[in-house]
Amino acid sequence: MASFFRVISTSYLHLASQNSDSTRKIELGPGDVLLLRLDLNQGGLVYHNHPNANRDTVIQHLKASISSTLDYFPQLAGRLTVIEHDDDGTSSVFIHCNNSGALFIHAIAEGLTISDILRPDYLPPIVRSFYPLTDAKNYECTYKPLLAVQVTELIDGMFIGVTINHALGDGKSAMHFLTCWSEIARGVGLLSKPPTLERWFPGCTERPLRIRFPKDNEKEKERLKSPLPPPERVFHFSKEKIAELKAKANATLSSNNKISSMQALMAHIWRAIVRNQGIDPKEEVNFKLVVDIRPRLNPPLPPHYFGNALDDGTVMMTAGELLHQEGFGKAALEMNKVVASFTEETIMSHLKSWLEDRRLLTIREMYGNxxxxxxxPTFNVYGVDLGWGKPVAVRSGPANKSNGTITLFAGPEKGDAYAEVNLPYEIMEALGRDSEFMDAVMPTLGFFIVKKMTSVRSSL
Structure with missing residues (x-):
């Protein structure tokens, strides 16, 4: 697989409407400023070529549809603004909807096919160049774009990498933007689910929120520099295999179907990783998961709230407990308990605790060991049809990844799931030889990779 990557053009996209309010500012809430030191949020979509349109037509269509989508998401065409408070040396951060523009990059990976990306066990290093703003931190978007889209041509398709400042929204918000973009790209007149842009500020939070804004200098950048992610491998779990794992977990516990499919899958992956790390049975191992708090507040946040509305919890066990015969069911049950613990009271307690020191996360602090x-896997990633059919694969970028990070997303068949796993090479190879783990894993190359999608639209 020999390939040469080059950028063809770079441009900035602005709101399609001429009536935008360039003075509008949106405050960042507690869940937003917490992420300012982290990398941006990245996702990638792989498509076959449009059968009835040339390259220039497709590129212009994508640009025009993004500009029209920005009319509903004006903050994505803006920049961060920092207001300093002289009385205590703190700062407040806003999104200035000034229509400075979203970055659009058109590139080409000559000699590379879709199969070259999806067939190997490990992610080819060249794919990391398919995501824009990979080295940027969220706080740097006072002068860098808050949204960047890169279209990389392949021999038989294209890879669309989307990067959104993580201080603007979580994964659910990013998915909402992609859904809205796909509706507009297909010619929908009005969005079915327009976003709610105003930020959530609970009663215990003063406004504007004051923090210690990161210093934009080389020393700070070096300190916050993200480690190069370890090798990445994608594992495919079919609906049937996931159902078997769920049934096994519930049977172990006699829990009347208390364990969900995803809790069973997460427990299965966690046990396999620890089993192949050679950890002392008495050593404590941790599993961190994030929970969407939108429906857990009183009153709940709008389902299409565009911002960060996540909280995280940790399951703690010893390696011996996890790898015990009954450890699979116990791990899944502990995950279930952690998710159930996120009540209004718990969420507000976590928020009040954070407000006492207002510490901004770094990648090392976020993951630890x-x-x-x-x-x-509930995100409808395969519904992002931009006018010529559904994506054939979905990936996430290298941002915010470290040793032990797992990214879950849906498969093209309803009920399937994919797990992107980042681990040292020797651990990853051991996983591939682990019969208990691999028994639930589908072959690397599914039919959907090599079979051209038959559902094609001709709206370009």
């Missing part, structure tokens, strides 16, 4: 999971 835990296995952490993000993403969700």
């Amino acid at each position: 835990a296995v952490e999971i993000s993403g969700s």
Whole structure:
């Protein structure tokens, strides 16, 4: 697989409407400023070529549809603004909807096919160049774009990498933007689910929220520099295999179907990782998961709230407990308990605790030595049809990844799930030889990778 990557053009996209309010500012809430030191949020969609349109037509269609979508998401065309408070040396951060523009990059990976990306066990290093703003931190978007889209041509398709400032929204918000973009790209007149842009500020939070804004200098950038992610491998779990794991977990516990499919899958992956790390049975191992708090507040946040509305919890066990015969069911049950613990009271307690020191996360502090999971197989990623059919595969970028990170997303067949796993090479190879783990894993190359999608639209 020989390939040469080059950028063809770079441009900035602005709101399609001429009536935008360039003075509008949106405050960042507690869940937003917490992430300012982290990398941006990245996702990738792989498509076959449009059968009835040339390259220039497709590129212009994508640009025009993004500009029209920005009319509903004006903050994505803006920049962060920092207001300093002289009385105590703190700062407040806003999104200035000034229509400075979203970045659009058109590139080409000559000699590379879709199969070259999806067939190998490990992610080819060249794919990391398919995501824009990979080295940026969220706080740097006072002068860098808050949204960047890169379209990389392949021989038989294209890879669309989307990067959104993580201080603007979580994974669910990013998915909402993609859904709205796909509706507009297909010619929908009005969005079915327009976003709610105003930020959530609970009663215990003063406004504007004051924090210690990161210093934009080389020393700070070096301190916050993300480690190069370890090798990444994608594992495919079919609906049937996931159902078997769920049934096994519930049978172990006699829990009347208390364990969900995803809790069973997460427990299965966690046990396999620890089993192949050679950890002392008495050593404590941690598994971190994130919970969407939108429906858990009183009153609940709007389902299409565009912002960060996540909280995280940790399951703690010894390696011996986890790898015990009954450890699978116990791990899944502990995950179930952690998710159930996120009540209004718990969420507000976590918020009040954070307000006492207002510490901004770094990648090293976020992960520590835990296995952490993000993403969700409930996101309708295969519904992002931009006018010529559904994507044939979905990936996430290298941002915010470290040793032990797992990203879950749906498969093209309803009920399937994929797990992107980042681990050292020797651990990853051991996983591939682990018969208990691999028994639930589908072959690397599914039919959907090599079979061209038959559902094609001709709206370009």
